[in-house]
Amino acid sequence: MAASPSPALAAWPRAPIPRSIVTIGLAAELRGRLAGLAEGRTLAIGFYASRCGPSVAVGDITVSWLEGAPPPGSVALAPVEGVPLVTDERLVELLRDGGPTLFRGGPVFARHLAIRLERPELWIDFLSRPGALRR
Numbered sequence: 210m211a212a213s214p215s216p217a218l219a220a221w222p223r224a225p226i227p228r229s230i231v232t233i234g235l236a237a238e239l240r241g242r243l244a245g246l247a248e249g250r251t252l253a254i255g256f257y258a259s260r261c262g263p264s265v266a267v268g269d270i271t272v273s274w275l276e277g278a279p280p281p282g283s284v285a286l287a288p289v290e291g292v293p294l295v296t297d298e299r300l301v302e303l304l305r306d307g308g309p310t311l312f313r314g315g316p317v318f319a320r321h322l323a324i325r326l327e328r329p330e331l332w333i334d335f336l337s338r339p340g341a342l343r344r
Contacts, residue, residue, distance in 0.1 A: 223284070223285070224285075225284075225285035225286055225287050225288070225294075226284060226285065226286050226287065226301065227287050228287040230305060231286050231287070231296075231301060231304045231305045232309075233254075233286065233289050233294065233304070233309050233310070233311060234308070234309060234310035234311065235289055235290070235310065235311050236310055236311060236312035236313070238312070238313055239311060239312065239313065239322075240290075241290070243289060243290040243292050243311075244290050244291050244292055246322070247274070247292040250274040250275060250276050251274070251275040251276075251279065251292075251293040251294070251295055252272065252273075252274060252275075252289075252292050252293070252294050252295075252311075252322070253272070253273050253274070253275045253279065253280075253283070253294075253295050253296070254270065254271070254272055254286075254294065254295070254296040254297070254300060254304065254309075254324060255270070255271045255272075255273065255280075255296070255297050255300070256268055256269065256270050256271055256297060256299075256300060256341075257269060257271060258336055258341050266336040266337065266341065267336075268336060268341075270300070270309075270324050270326075270332065272311065272321075272322040272323055272324050275295070279295040280297075282297055282298050282299070283295040283296065283297060283298065284296060284297075284298045284301060286304075289311070299340055299341065300335075303326075303331055303332065303335045306328065306331055307326035307327065307328045307329075307331045307332070308326055308327025308328055309324050309325070309326055309327075310324065310325055310326075310327070311323070311324055312324070312325060
C-alpha cells in the first residue's frame, strides 16, 4: 500500500529529483514495509558534521521521519514505495554517486532506519568540502 502524499510536500516548489539521477536502494527486510513504517510521514536524509581540531572532520548521514515541512535547504527525491523523501541539497551528489541503501540498523532493542553507502569513501570526500561543515 502506497503512502498518501505528505501535505508538507504537496506544495513543493520543484519536482522531485528523479530516480534516474538519485536512486535510493531498499534492503530486503524493508521491501513492502516502508509505507507502513512511514505512517504518512516524510523520510528525511540529512547529516551532521563537526570539526575536531584544526583539520579533522567527523560526522554521519542521518535518516529521520518528518511530520511537518522539510527544513530549509531540502530538496525532494523520488518517493520509495510511495514514501516521500527529502534530503539536504548538499547531499545530492553524494547520494547520486555513493549507492545509498536504506536498512534497519542499531541494536535489537532499538532498531531504526539507517543508510549505508556502497562507496563509503565518498562520505570522507564530502566531509572535506568547505560547505559540509556550514549550517
